[in-house]
Amino acid sequence: MEEKVVQKTGIRHTPKTTWGDSTPELLDPNKAKDKAPEKYKVKLITTAGDIVIEVNREWAPNGADRFYNMVKIGYFDDIALFRAVPRFMIQFGIHGNPAISKQWAEAKIQDDPAVKGVSNTPGMLTFATAGPNTRTTQLFINLGNNARLDSQGFTPFGKIVEGMDAFKKINTEYGENSPGVQGNFQAKGNAFISKRYPNLDYIKSAELLK
Numbered sequence: 001m002e003e004k005v006v007q008k009t010g011i012r013h014t015p016k017t018t019w020g021d022s023t024p025e026l027l028d029p030n031k032a033k034d035k036a037p038e039k040y041k042v043k044l045i046t047t048a049g050d051i052v053i054e055v056n057r058e059w060a061p062n063g064a065d066r067f068y069n070m071v072k073i074g075y076f077d078d079i080a081l082f083r084a085v086p087r088f089m090i091q092f093g094i095h096g097n098p099a100i101s102k103q104w105a106e107a108k109i110q111d112d113p114a115v116k117g118v119s120n121t122p123g124m125l126t127f128a129t130a131g132p133n134t135r136t137t138q139l140f141i142n143l144g145n146n147a148r149l150d151s152q153g154f155t156p157f158g159k160i161v162e163g164m165d166a167f168k169k170i171n172t173e174y175g176e177n178s179p180g181v182q183g184n185f186q187a188k189g190n191a192f193i194s195k196r197y198p199n200l201d202y203i204k205s206a207e208l209l210k
Helices: 061-072 098-104 147-152 164-168 181-188 190-196
Strands: 039-046 049-056 083-085 089-092 124-127 139-142 156-162 202-209
Touching (some): 039 061, 049 061, 049 164, 098 181, 156 164
Antiparallel strands (some): 039 049, 039 202, 049 156, 083 089, 089 139, 124 156
């Protein structure tokens, strides 16, 4: 059944729907392969408030390196928090510019094995995956205790260390996506998702902290 689209009650943020010239790294993932520091922090500036994530490369080096490069090249500019399921997780990482999404669609990274003691508990950041060695740009932050995901290739590499209150304010009114939403989002960008889900929260930008 097609979910009901809730009408916009207030404008949190007007996301970009058009872009000028993009940086070379955004259009060529092969130019975004720096090794990340062993530990680093990232501030996500969202429409719900600021969230600081501390990344530990030892937990998942491939995931930590990919996230580091995404932040460094400015990937997280008006990124929709498009899949927000209460008590489960909040997902993001599809770019608002379809041309950029297309370039990253096959930029897959190798899996990181599960690490004992590191689990998909609330506040942990993890890459989404569609099977072995298929991670690209989509990530999620756990809202609930999802330890069942640990053995399925979902290896956390960071955790929220500041801004958990802001994280819990992210809009979850739409819940799970209807079939076809992600495909349309990748093909049509923010122009599609902002119309489909007008009250979504967004990552406005992200920055590496010193």
